[in-house]
Amino acid sequence: MRALGLFLVFALVWLLLSGLMKPLVLGLGVVSCLLCVWLASRMHRVEEDAGPALRPLHLLAYLPWLLKEVVLANLQVMRVVLSPRMALDPVLFRLRATQRSQLCKVIYGNSITLTPGTLTLDVDGETMLVHALERAGAEALRSGEMDRRASALEASA
Amino acid sequence: MIFYPVLFALIATMALALARALLGPSLYDRVLAVNMFGTKTVLFLAVTAFMLGRPDFLDLALAYAAINFIGVLAVLQFFQSREIRQRYERQGR
Amino acid sequence: MASVIDMISFALLAAGGFCVFVGGVGVLRLPDLYTRMHAASITDTAGPLLVLAGLALQAGWSLALFKLAVILVFLAVTAPTAAYALGNAALVSGYRPAVVSDESGATDSEGEGHA
Numbered sequence: 001m002r003a004l005g006l007f008l009v010f011a012l013v014w015l016l017l018s019g020l021m022k023p024l025v026l027g028l029g030v031v032s033c034l035l036c037v038w039l040a041s042r043m044h045r046v047e048e049d050a051g052p053a054l055r056p057l058h059l060l061a062y063l064p065w066l067l068k069e070v071v072l073a074n075l076q077v078m079r080v081v082l083s084p085r086m087a088l089d090p091v092l093f094r095l096r097a098t099q100r101s102q103l104c105k106v107i108y109g110n111s112i113t114l115t116p117g118t119l120t121l122d123v124d125g126e127t128m129l130v131h132a133l134e135r136a137g138a139e140a141l142r143s144g145e146m147d148r149r150a151s152a153l154e155a156s157a
Numbered sequence: 158m159i160f161y162p163v164l165f166a167l168i169a170t171m172a173l174a175l176a177r178a179l180l181g182p183s184l185y186d187r188v189l190a191v192n193m194f195g196t197k198t199v200l201f202l203a204v205t206a207f208m209l210g211r212p213d214f215l216d217l218a219l220a221y222a223a224i225n226f227i228g229v230l231a232v233l234q235f236f237q238s239r240e241i242r243q244r245y246e247r248q249g250r
Numbered sequence: 251m252a253s254v255i256d257m258i259s260f261a262l263l264a265a266g267g268f269c270v271f272v273g274g275v276g277v278l279r280l281p282d283l284y285t286r287m288h289a290a291s292i293t294d295t296a297g298p299l300l301v302l303a304g305l306a307l308q309a310g311w312s313l314a315l316f317k318l319a320v321i322l323v324f325l326a327v328t329a330p331t332a333a334y335a336l337g338n339a340a341l342v343s344g345y346r347p348a349v350v351s352d353e354s355g356a357t358d359s360e361g362e363g364h365a
Contacts, residue, residue: 017216017320019313074269074296077288081276090285091351113330116291119284120330121337131337131347133288159260163301166267170274170293177277177286185283185340192332193277193290196325197270200301203321204263207308215317222321226328233339240343 007037054103058153065149070115077116077133091138092121095128098151108150112141160208167201184236188229195225259307266300273297283340284347287333294329298322 010033018025080086095112099105109120109128117137122129132138141147171194178190199222206214269292276289302322309315 013320016313016316017219070295070299074292077276077292078269078272078296081272081279081289081292086279088281088285089351090347092347109334110327110330113291113333114295114326116295117288119287119291119337120334121284121341129341131284131287133285159256159263162260163263163267163304166264166271170270173271173274173278180278183283183340183345185336185343185345186286188336189283189287189290190277192336193274193293196294196298196329199321199325200266200270200298203302203305203318206314207305212312212314212317215314215321219317219321219324222324222328226332229332230335233335237339237342 003037003041006040007033010036054153062149062153066111066114069111069146073115073117073137076137080133088133089135091132091135093130093132093138093142095130095141096147097123097126097128098147099154100151101154104150104154107153108147111146111150158208160204163204164201164208167197167204171197171201188232188236191232192225192229195221195229199225255307259304262300262304262307266297266302266304269293269300270297282347283345284337287337291329291333294325294333298325 011029014029014033018029020026080088097105097108099108105123109123112118112120112128112130115137117133118141119131120128121131130138130141132141174190174194174197178187178194181187199218202214202218202221206212206218273289273291273293273296276292277286280286280289299322302318306315306318309318
């Protein structure tokens with residue numbers, strides 16, 4: 001069932017990306033989609049329930065919030081770069097990640113990195129090593145709001 | 158047109174990234190610069206697609222984004238394994 | 251030709267170009283690898299976001315719009331992954347930040363060798 005769903009998703013992406021309806025192209029599309037499903041099953045991503053156990057509504061709320069954070073952080077870092085004498089105060093610190101699933105940990109770590117001014121350098125079980133360009137960015141992460149929001153993505157089951 | 162300022166900014170940034178790639182000083186600075194150059198290339202291709210009115214350039218941009226990502230990971234993997242090998246050899250002596 | 255859409259699109263593209271350029275300046279100006287990576291992440295987030303949004307207005311409702319969205323999502327997923335790989339590789343090989351107040355607590359096993 002999962003394989004079929006995966007195949008349909010791949011086929012949709014193929015159609016949207018190619019936009020051509022010639023038989024040859026469609027044939028190639030079917031072959032490559034099947035190949036990708038096979039590759040995915042080889043990686044044990046089809047049978048195993050490693051799939052997204054994310055709560056869609058929370059994800060819908062998370063993305064705009066992340067976008068806002070990214071924009072604000074961008075302005076902050078641009079201000080630092082453009083200031084004549086760069087008064088830098090970088091901090092290297094450890095941060096607890098409370099997410100249970102791998103997927104949410106990845107989302108959290110990537111969100112930290114995606115926000116300019118903070119950078120995940122290492123993940124070790126439940127702690128992450130983070131480099132922040134400014135103390136303010138470090139404090140914002142320590143307040144744990146992003147951590148809470150990333151944890152809220154997990155289905156509570 | 159409307160595409161000239163952004164094209165100019167992208168080319169200028171590519172030059173800055175190249176300067177960083179040449180200046181180094183560490184290998185990782187160079188990889189960072191190359192990665193950045195690649196991202197700028199993707200944007201450059203996307204803008205060119207619309208400037209020349211040829212949407213197929215977007216496919217090139219997409220393919221380039223994929224190659225750039227895989228390439229950077231491959232280079233890092235290579236450096237890392239070389240680093241580990243060197244450390245091992247140093248200890249072996 | 252100079253419709254409202256074109257004006258907004260121009261503004262987005264120019265703003266994106268500016269962000270990208272500032273990121274480039276940062277990569278050249280900042281003192282060490284880890285701080286430079288913060289500057290590079292401007293060009294990986296704000297740059298593509300604004301430039302591709304500007305192009306999306308030019309595309310209208312077409313397949314090109316979908317492709318732009320795919321490029322944006324792809325960049326948004328790969329950029330932090332590549333940044334993590336780069337930062338982690340540098341850390342493991344013992345590359346220490348030049349200016350930093352280290353609050354990471356007890357020294358850990360990584361980075362015992364010096365660069």
